[in-house]
Amino acid sequence: MNHLKVRSQPTKVVIQATEALPVVLEAMQIVSEIVGSTLGPGGRPVLIEKQEYGLPPFLTKDGVTVYKSLGFENAAMDLVMEAIRDPAIHTANEAGDGTTTATILAASIVRKVHEWHQKHPDQSPQAICRTLQAMIDDGLRFLQERSVAATMRLPDGSLDPEGNKLLLAVAKTSANGDEDIAEASLKASQMAGDGGNVLLTEAPGSGYKVEKVEGYSLPVGWEDTAKSLAANWFTDQAREVCRVENPRVIVYHGKLSGMTSLTPILEKVIAQYEANQGDDVAAILGYGAESGVIASTCKEKDCKKALALMEVTGKGVVWGCKGHPQQAEPIELLLDECRRLGKTVIVAASSFSDMVLTSFFMNFRREDSPQLVPCLIPQGPSSNYQLQVMHDIAAVVGATVIDPVSAREAKLSCLGPGVSAFEMDRLRSSFEGAAYKSAALRSDPYRHQLAARIDAVTKQVQRAASSLDRTYTQERLAKLTGGLIRLTVCGVSNADIRERRDRVEDAICAIRGATREGCLPGGCWGLFVMARYISERYEAEVSSVLVEALREPFRRLLLNAGCSEAEVAKIRTEMIEKVEALSESASSAGWRDAKPEIFDAITKTWIDPFEAGILDSTPAVDRAVRSAAAQMPVGYLGGIIAFKRDDELERKEALAATAYQRAVAQGANEANERG
Known part of the structure; x- marks a missing residue:
């Protein structure tokens, strides 16, 4: 019998230019209204249902999270939203904030470009977009050159009181006025330093906890490393923790399925330990020199x-x-x-067989053999991630990475002087200290080894192939530089924790951006200054497209704060007058000295943003405007080609996926229930 493959051509939805533009404008306006409802202190949170089975809904006021969760049933409108979503999300990835502003700006700019093109159909739309882009680049350059520097530390390494005051204000604005989040975020950033990394974790309770993770830590513990045999290494049964002092480290690249490859080096460890217990000075010093201490x-x-x-x-x-x-x-x-060099040895490897783990814990309890503790190196996003982590650990402990071939001829120097302690709990393993601190009489070689590794990982960050690789590499760099800080977000529910965590992420990214590029007065003040600069230097007929669009986020901010359209118009006019009152000479000398005024949406009064602590990070404003400008071509589309959705098929697939996930969660197996 011949079986013919069923061929089905998806139904296409083709929309001509005259019909496409209203679809674009409607889709962008709907997105702008939903995402824009979260803007400012008067913004509202959005309740979002998770598509995955068993996961509870969550509440968030984070613009990028709301944006990622949106979707249209109409195929053409959904296609438009997908096209304009990527630049906005890119803004969040780069600056950590500004997605909501970018979304409102994009809708306004596209609408203004469309209106201009309707009035001037004989003009090239590409030409007008290039002209507008040049205006935007010029205006942003003006803002960046006059942003207020916010340094975290002075040249001598001490904290800069004035700079940290500005950074706290930036964090508070980004966190929607939450002082606790701002203070915790700033504290974590101060502890992490320039090359550090802040890890966010979640826990039940209230408040925020900031702590430094000492040494080099791995996100794996005895649960992954030793499984059911883990209890054999517990030095503290009550806490279920294995902690050993002054260990040396074997970094083994490969899977340990037997003890043969490690036997030669372990015999040397025992020989040195026995010599250290005796009185033969020559032997003790000889082994010490070979070990590198x-x-x-x-x-x-x-x-x-x-x-x-x-x-x-x-x-x-x-x-x-x-x-x-x-x-x-x-x-x-x-x-x-x-x-000081004892017989305790940490063996860090890619994986361990059950036979090797059994040999390890049998030796761990014996007095006449090395005390071996396994340490599993976690896998990462790339195939060589484990090897890179091994080289990081080797730089910290002063060791050399060995493999099944080189292990047979390994010397005591391959173990290095070790670290002050090693601790392994259920979910984490930590090397405490560093080799250059352990080898007090010969620290220079280990300092150079660690510095060289830091330089190598820094270059890896710069040439990372993807954002995921960059994130993992930055985390490794932070561990090497001693700047790994954990910030725990506590809450009473999953929705509460998620909403708090989103604001913490925004605050931390805002602090980093302000540290690099400075800060600006908040309340959309930078957008008004940019609009004034463009209107004064370019032809009014063209520049008006941008000028009106740049003032739209301020309107949305006031509406969210409960102002009527009449009040918005009055306040907007006052804002324009106050910005125009600032002379260019004062701006070039410094906007802070010029005493600018912004409208506080909470108190409904005009205030000094530097005195009140309402500041935006310069990168957030810059990336938001650039992201919105990238949407200009959508304003003159020639048409839309989309695939019509098969609602019945999608509904069946969703029901089948939900039923399967529910069965897995309940432990059911259909095959076991058959007769």
Whole structure:
């Protein structure tokens, strides 16, 4: 029997230019109204239902989250929304804030471009868009050159009181006036530093908790590493934690399915441990030099010969090569440094077989063998992520990454001097300290090793292939620089936590943006200044397209605050007059000195934004305007081609997916119920 493949051509919806533009304007206006309802202190949160089965709905006032959740049943309108959504989301990814402003601006600009094109059908729409883009670039350059710098730290490393006051105001504005969020976000940013990273976690309760994660941490613990055998490594049964002091580290690139490859290096560890328990000074110092905790080569210029024990006196030890004997540190100091290296070894590897884990915990309890603790390296978004993390750990602990081939000839120096402690709980493993701190008598090589690794990871961030890779690499860089900070968002429900977390993310991104590029007075003041600048320098007929559009977010902000259309018109006129009152000379000298005034939507009064603490980060304003400008071509579409939705098919697929997820959640298996 011949089986013919069923061929079905999707039904296309083709809309001509004359019909397409009303669809575009309607779709953008609806999106602008919904997303714009969250703008400003008077903005309203939006309740969003999750499509996935079993997940509760959540409440958010975050514009980008609302935007991502939108959809139209009409195929053409949904296509328009998808086309204009990416630039707005890109604004959030770059600046962390400004999505709502960008959405309102985009709808207004597209409408104004469409109106201008209707009045001037003989003019090239591409030409007008290029002209408007040049105006926008010029206006944004004017804003950036005159933004107020907000530095977190002074050149001597101390906190800048004035700069941090501005950053706190930026964070508070971005967090919709929540002082607790602003203070927690600023504290986390201060602790993280320029190269640091702030990790957001969630927990039940109230308030916000900021803490520093010491050393290099991994998001895996004994639950993933050792599973049912984990209890054999607990040093604190009550807390279910394994903690060991002064461990050394083997960084093994590969899966450990047997002990054969590690046997040679572990035998050397035991030999050194036994020598350290004895009185043979030469043997102790020899192993110490091989391990890298004391010097192993002569420090004299152009002499790299191996050092040897020349003589032991009551005052110290003569430790040098035959041509350059040197009086070294007191013998007690050298011996203490060498004897610090015990027999506890952390083995960091890609994976462990059950046989290897069994051998590890049997050795962990024995007195005459190395105390081996497994540490699983987590997988990441790329195939070489594990290897990159291994090199990071090696730089921190002063070790060398080995593999199944090089492990057989590994020396004690491959383990490095180790770290001060290693702790593994259920969900996290942490290396506390660093090699250059452990090797007090020979710290320079390990400092250089860590610095070189930081430089390498910094370059990896710059050439990351995707935003996901960049996020993971930035997290690794933060751990290496000691700037990994955890900010815990607490709430009474999932919806409450999610809404708080969105505002925390906005505040942190706003602080970072203001630190890099400065800040501006809030309340849409920057948009009004930009509109004034453009209107004064360009032809009125063309510039009016942008001037009116740039003032639209201010109108939406006032409407959200409860003002009527008449009040909005009056306040808007006053805002234009106050901006025009600022002379260009005062602006170039500094807007802060010019004492600008903005309208406070909460108190309904005119205030000094710097005194009241209502400031926007410059990147948020810049990216919002650029994102909106990218939507201009949508205002003169030649048509829309979309695929008509099969509502019945989509409904059946959704029901089938929901039924399957419910069955999985309840542990049901249809095959087991068949007769």
